[in-house]
Amino acid sequence: MSHEVEAGDEFGERLKAYEGRSAAVARPGKDPVNAPMIRHWCEAMGDTNPAYEGPDAIAPPTMLQAWTMAGLSGHTGRAHAYEELLTLLDEAGFTSVVATDCEQEYLRPLRPGDEITFDSVIETVSEKKTTKLGTGYFVTTRMDVRVGADLAGTHRFRILKYAPLRQTDQSGRRPRKKPARPRPVVNRDNAGFWEGVQRHSLLIQRCTGCGTLRHPWLPGCNACGGLDWDTVEASGEGAVYSYVVMHHPPFPAFDPPYAVGLIELAEGVRMISNVVGVPYDKVRIGMPVRLEFQAHDDELVLPVSRAREEVA
Structure with a gap:
């Protein structure tokens, strides 16, 4: 016990x-x-x-x-x-x-x-x-x-x-199935973003007062302080603005090492996502990427950035 x-x-x-x-x-x-x-x-x-x-x-x-x-x-x-x-x-x-x-x-x-x-x-x-x-x-x-x-x-x-959680099968052994990915924290300020992701649409907030785009989602505009907003859908085009390679700490739901990028979207805002389609040690600043949506299970969909160039 x-x-x-x-x-x-x-x-x-x-x-x-x-x-x-x-x-x-x-x-x-x-x-x-x-x-x-x-x-x-x-x-x-x-x-x-x-x-x-x-x-x-x-x-x-x-x-x-x-x-x-x-x-x-x-x-x-x-x-x-x-x-x-x-x-x-x-x-x-x-x-x-x-x-x-x-x-x-x-x-x-x-x-x-x-x-x-x-x-x-x-x-x-x-x-x-x-x-x-x-x-x-x-x-x-x-x-x-x-x-x-x-x-x-x-x-x-x-x-x-x-x-x-440590689930076991009837024999008492732990199953080989990979644990579920942690869920993002969804609140009243960002719920619309995650609803869009579930539909494979990346929505960017736009201030209806001054037209400034913002991401991540916030309750008010950084430029003019306005509280009213609507959304525009991202084209999906972008480039790696910066990145880190995650080696530690290990977590059962992940397979380090992997690259996490700060992606500058064509619309001018930046978002964080995994960079896929290229080895982690080949990711470079300025590398063009294209938005994709990955389903990790029946409930969780996450946006990722797939490299658009061939890497030798």
Whole structure:
């Protein structure tokens, strides 16, 4: 019998005891808000809003978490309650993790030169939940970002720490069938996109106020702030703008190594998809690609980018 079963409700109570515990108090960001990071962010996102440039520039609000990130070297100081909680879950067999969603609230613009601090608290730990990925616990943290005494914004981040499902046949052996691919997070802001994908149509949002196209789907326009929009269907033509090759961590539903590309569509927006039809080590920036739709099972259809050129 696993530790998870033996612990039962007692284990859940141990996890619940972490609710309300601080994960960080007045921790400073590693860098001040600065123009180079804003520029890199905007280039990666294809965001040309003039509010992010010049002497009166502000940082894109969605960068809120970026100013708190620890980087490869991590934050200095003792291990905090959040790390203790994750270690406890790991030791109980809930070793896999997937980010499920985040929410941000913006109260004050951040500007180059601002020195931020942040407080982080473990807001909630769910009861044990069984999902298509496996059984585990949803952990939500809340981070309050400040400049001096002013609250600039709040970031809530939720993960699922889980033990992957291990199905067996009648003989007790695990089947050879490949596990199902993880499902995308579908919410009220992007449901129309995924409905289009199911019909093998890639829909791009278009602001009805200024005509600006945007992807991924957002509730408002980055260019004019308008909330009204319609859609245009992508032609399917594009090119590799950038890419990475995934080697680690292994996950049973995937076959690393494989290439994941940032694809610039002919319409001018960018999207992320796997690059197929060419060996992963032959993918190149600028390589022309064509949109395809791959059905992974009866429910899941995903857009991919197939290389259009022969590679020796």
